[in-house]
Amino acid sequence: MATNLQFIKSASGTSVSSLSVTDCFSSEYDVYNVNLIMDGSTTNKDIRLQYIYSGGTDTTANYVTAALFQGSYTGFIELRYSGQSSHLVTGYNYDGGTGINYTIFNPNDSSSYTFLNSQSSGAYNSSGVKLVGTKAIGVHQVTQANTGINIVPSTSTLENIKVSVYGVK
Amino acid sequence: MSEYGYIPEAPEQSFGNNKGIFNPKDIYDLTRADKYTNYGQLELIETQNITGVSSTTFSNLGDYNVHFLTVNDFQPIQNGTDLRIRFISNGTEYTGSFYQRALQYGTNGGTFAEEKSTTGTYLRATFNTGNATNEKTSSYTYFYNLLDNTKYNFTSHQISNIGAGSHPEFYMAFGSGVQTSAVSMDTIKLYNAYNNYEADISLYGIRYS
Numbered sequence: 001m002a003t004n005l006q007f008i009k010s011a012s013g014t015s016v017s018s019l020s021v022t023d024c025f026s027s028e029y030d031v032y033n034v035n036l037i038m039d040g041s042t043t044n045k046d047i048r049l050q051y052i053y054s055g056g057t058d059t060t061a062n063y064v065t066a067a068l069f070q071g072s073y074t075g076f077i078e079l080r081y082s083g084q085s086s087h088l089v090t091g092y093n094y095d096g097g098t099g100i101n102y103t104i105f106n107p108n109d110s111s112s113y114t115f116l117n118s119q120s121s122g123a124y125n126s127s128g129v130k131l132v133g134t135k136a137i138g139v140h141q142v143t144q145a146n147t148g149i150n151i152v153p154s155t156s157t158l159e160n161i162k163v164s165v166y167g168v169k
Numbered sequence: 170m171s172e173y174g175y176i177p178e179a180p181e182q183s184f185g186n187n188k189g190i191f192n193p194k195d196i197y198d199l200t201r202a203d204k205y206t207n208y209g210q211l212e213l214i215e216t217q218n219i220t221g222v223s224s225t226t227f228s229n230l231g232d233y234n235v236h237f238l239t240v241n242d243f244q245p246i247q248n249g250t251d252l253r254i255r256f257i258s259n260g261t262e263y264t265g266s267f268y269q270r271a272l273q274y275g276t277n278g279g280t281f282a283e284e285k286s287t288t289g290t291y292l293r294a295t296f297n298t299g300n301a302t303n304e305k306t307s308s309y310t311y312f313y314n315l316l317d318n319t320k321y322n323f324t325s326h327q328i329s330n331i332g333a334g335s336h337p338e339f340y341m342a343f344g345s346g347v348q349t350s351a352v353s354m355d356t357i358k359l360y361n362a363y364n365n366y367e368a369d370i371s372l373y374g375i376r377y378s
Contacts, residue, residue: 005211007184007377035235035378037313039320070271070344072287096347099235099313099323121313121323121345130287131269133325133345162234164378166210 005033010164015157021165022052022148025108029167034102036151038161040095040125045154047091047100051107051114051140052148058140059085065116065138071124072131086152087116087138093153094132096123107146114140184377203376210376211237220367224360226257233374236312238357240370243295243306247363249333251298252306253291256315256322256348257356263348268292272344276332284344292324292346294359299333306330318353 006029011021025032036047051058061083069077069089081088091100100120106112116138124130140146151163180188182204191199199205212231219225230236243252256263268289274296275281295306310326328342348354359370 004209005375006208007210009185010377035311035375037234037378068273070273070283070285072269072271072285072347076271076273076283076285097314097320097323099311099325101311101325119311119325119327119343119345121311121325121347123321123323123347123349129269129321129347129349131271131345131347133271135273135343162378164375166375 004169006167006169008165008167010162012162013158014160016161017157018150018152019158019161019163020052020057020148020150021163024149024165025147027108029169030106030109031168032104032107033166033168034104034149034163036091036100036102036161036163038093038098039159040093040097040123041153041156041159045092045094046089047093047098047120048086048088048152048154049090049102049116050086050150050152051146052150053144053146057150058142058146061085062140062142063087063138064141065089065136067134067136070133070135087136089134090116090118090136091120091122092124092132092134093122095125096129098122110145111143113143114146116140212374212376214372214374216369216371218369221365223365224358225370226356226358227372228356230315230355230357231374232316233376233378234314234317235375235378236315237373237375238294238310238312238370240294240306240308240368243298243366243368244304245298245300245361245364245366247361248300249297250361250363251293252295252366252368253360253362254294254324255291255358255360256354257358258352258354262358263350264290266290267348267350268346269349270344270346272342274340274342277339292348294326296328296330296340296342297332298330304331304333312357315354319351321351322348322354
């Protein structure tokens, strides 16, 4: 059955400081669906996303993100960031693992900003397991042709991570 | 026979990198081995058109790391109730306080609030749906690690519905859930705790995730 979610490529790592998926964006698709699964790491905390372009990983202050931190054990927290070197809090992981789904719009269009919508479900393992979900929207406020993504934790390493990128026809 | 009398080895086949001329049996074998380039990675497992029952199950989960569930036109008999998720492993339904959830909901009337639990006995697939004409819910849910007995089962979802109230009220909700027993689940159960319901529900696997 030919559905409209078309696998492009995946990347994985077992204990890495970051994970890149290169050359996954092209002019062939306008919208991409990205799934991420990873195990817990005691010090990961928030999971961040950066774009890769012809100049390498873009770490300039072009990332704007608004997120809602949803814990099963505490009041929800609104988070807003601008002028950052990555999209912050696209997921959260503290020793329990996480799953994240990203929808990314126009990443390879050099005449448009790149927009992001992410939702995650993860675990915070401190004095018992607690659910942490996040919902984030973001814009990469520069008109450049991004060709890939780089996943990076706020601290420590990414454990047993797999990222799969699909084009949406 | 190739140049200089060498017999070349068959090239390694993989998704996006197939080489050669394939007969129908080759395509069948490579497809079963996930090595044939065949686009369409949102793979429908099953659709159920539900009516007149309070519970249904999806017991074919394939071999996927990530599943995707759509619920369309859910409506309960009992006004203001929801569609709930539990997991089953080897015939054992996990009914205890294994589930945690956190969701944000908002209404067109201006109410925004949190709904959360660390001791839940279920996860949500829908939210507070009415039972009058056209009071229905549509939603989608991602499932992670259902088949992995070393990891927790994570979900995230988005919901849009017409809820129960003194007047029809539009709701949106988004959130997540986790089942904290590291057990390989073989069945997803979708139930209404009060009475029968109707809905069109489809379960997909996302290949290569």
